Amino acid sequence: MTNSHDALFRALADPTRRAIFEQLCSGGEQTVGGLTGHAQISQPAVSKHLAVLKQAGLVQDRHQGRQTHYSAQLHALAPLLDWTNQMTRFWEGRFDDLDDLLKRMDQ
Numbered sequence: 577m578t579n580s581h582d583a584l585f586r587a588l589a590d591p592t593r594r595a596i597f598e599q600l601c602s603g604g605e606q607t608v609g610g611l612t613g614h615a616q617i618s619q620p621a622v623s624k625h626l627a628v629l630k631q632a633g634l635v636q637d638r639h640q641g642r643q644t645h646y647s648a649q650l651h652a653l654a655p656l657l658d659w660t661n662q663m664t665r666f667w668e669g670r671f672d673d674l675d676d677l678l679k680r681m682d683q
Contacts, residue, residue: 580633581655587632588656592617593625597634600648607643 588594592615599614600606608626612619626646629635633652638645 581659583632584634584652584655587628587634590625590628592621593629596622596625597629597648600635600646601650605638605645605647607645609643611646 588597596611596615599611603610603614608619608622611626612622615622615625626635626637630637630646634649635646636649638647
């Protein structure tokens, strides 16, 4: 796995960051203030979580005056989808092999 993949998994490993990302996905573009109300943590904490999400490519910021607006970048989840598909194929193959083995043992 590349460092960018590691950053993606690390960013999503934290439940607060996942909640912030989910809020951006469902609620669209929001400011730190708007996200703070949903996250029930301090504004500096939300800002730190957003920095990690931004570094992983999961959010993008847009400055407008004195405010910064954040939006989810769904295309950044592509490596996660690729990995889960790869793991699904791997485990399906293993279960098929186990099924074959059990059928041979029954005969």
